[in-house]
Amino acid sequence: MKKTILPILLCLLLAACSDNSSRTEETSTTTDTLVAQSAQTAPTDIPGAMKSSMDKMTSELKSYQPSGDPDHDFASIMRIHHQGAVEMMQAYLPGAKDEMLKTMTQNGISKQQSEIGELGTFLNGHQPGTQKSSYGKDAAQMVTDMMVMETTPQDLDKAFATMMAPHHESAVHISQMFLNHGKDEKLKAMAKKIASEQQKETDELKKWLQEHP
Template structure:
């Protein structure tokens, strides 16, 4: 320990205290929320688009559920984000819209229902990765539950989507 009971200096600054640690975790929470809201909005747009054309009852059920669940989560995340001071700043437009962050995938089906499911798998996969990162960083129990809920719901849907694709290929 340094003089006066202070923690030793590390690098160019002092070790963060409790307030600093809380601020670092809040920034992680803010960043997650700032990025996840447009990510969910993208899934809602994709789902609303397929709802206009699909005749497949399973695809219709999935798209309807995605719209309802992710809109509910957006509302929750907007409230949480407001409590954290609003969206994180300094993020470029590509980051905010998740452009370029989707994993590369193979050719898409010409069947719109199958293409929707094929597109939702990597989309959900990205949300799972983001939520997993959140769980590794946050100490906020509300954010931990949100991250776990996203992981659970979207991995369950990825599994169901894969099973669907196994039957239509």
């Protein structure tokens, strides 16, 4: 009886080992597949993704219908402008190599997201006035004109600096323009802050580009 049971137990043990081995192989294969799929879906054209963010912003500004109220138009246009910058910086950051540009990007995302919130709060509680100012039309047109680019460098850091310099510069111009038209004191204070900060960063970006031909 014992002689009969022993071979049966041995067969069961071998079958269990074989099943565990198959499961291990299946798990390993599944893991390898997920890793491969992740690599395939990871962004490979970050400069292209940044350019797409800018194109999306300019498209929204081209279709923007000015209210004629400078306060309302500044808040609306700057919110679109900031959102384009945030999306571009978020696309750039994972592959950023230059430490100065990386720090500028990290700080920029934080500051501009905060200002997007402030602009949204203003717009939610503000009804456009009856003014017939051309500020909104002129500001939107200025940004779209300044963001026209025929080519984009494939080097990631150069692509970022090349696109962000005119983007910041356009923010400076439309903020300065707004100071001559706006009435809301909080918005005017924000415009002064944006003009000052982004002029400084524009100068830094242009200097960086000169040093990295």
